[in-house]
Amino acid sequence: MSENPSREAGSPSDALREGLARYFSPDELARLRAARVGIAGAGGLGSNVALMLARSGVEDMLLIDHDVVDASNLNRQQFWPRHVGRPKVEALGEVLRELNPHIRLELVHARLDEATLPRLLPACPLWVEAFDAAESKTLLVEQALLAGRRIASASGMAGVGGPAMQRRRLGNLVLVGDFQSDVAYAPPLAPRVTQAAALMADAVLEWIIG
Secondary structure, three states, X not given: OEOOOOOOOOOHHHXXXXXXXXXXXXXXXXXXXXXOEXXXXXXXXXXXXXXXXXXXXXXXXXXXXXXXXXXXHOOOOOOOHHHOOOEHHHHHHHHHHHHOOOOEEEEEOOOOOOOOHHHHHHHOOEEEEOOOOHHHHHHHHHHHXXXXXXEEEEOOOOOOXXXXXXXXXXXXXXXXXXXXXXXXXXXXXXXXXXXXXXXXXXXXXXXXXX
């Protein structure tokens, strides 16, 4: 687990902040910077959601993943060949800090399960469920809703073409995906994975400033 402090404004590293000031009001920027978002899973969905949120002004994230970057991840995840073999949360943290040195990250290189969830879930009011395993998805979504957290989850984004992506709102839960395709039968590829991630990121932004 690691953190980095925010830096003071006024340096060349403020490019993202300066650019975002063209699109958001000072109040919206303040809300984006203050919002704390937990992202469970730093793979195809999680890494893309994290980059989209960071590009949109979110500056406080808790990233959880137990895995390391594999060459097979490079077709859809926000990693580069130099990251292969490194923990995903560390590699993603490097990318996010390059984009915005002000970002505040808590990086947890561990599995989110029944043992670790009680400690981590209260840390964020907003969550993104970005797991592959069905049991992990169910655990996080159910516990987040019971705890009154808002959470975005995804199902169905495999292959090429296929059913249109959708977004469904069920109280504090937003579900995105085509709700049909399965990576067991079709490969996870960048276009549809990124579509699903974009819908998830958009739901989080709507919670913050919508």
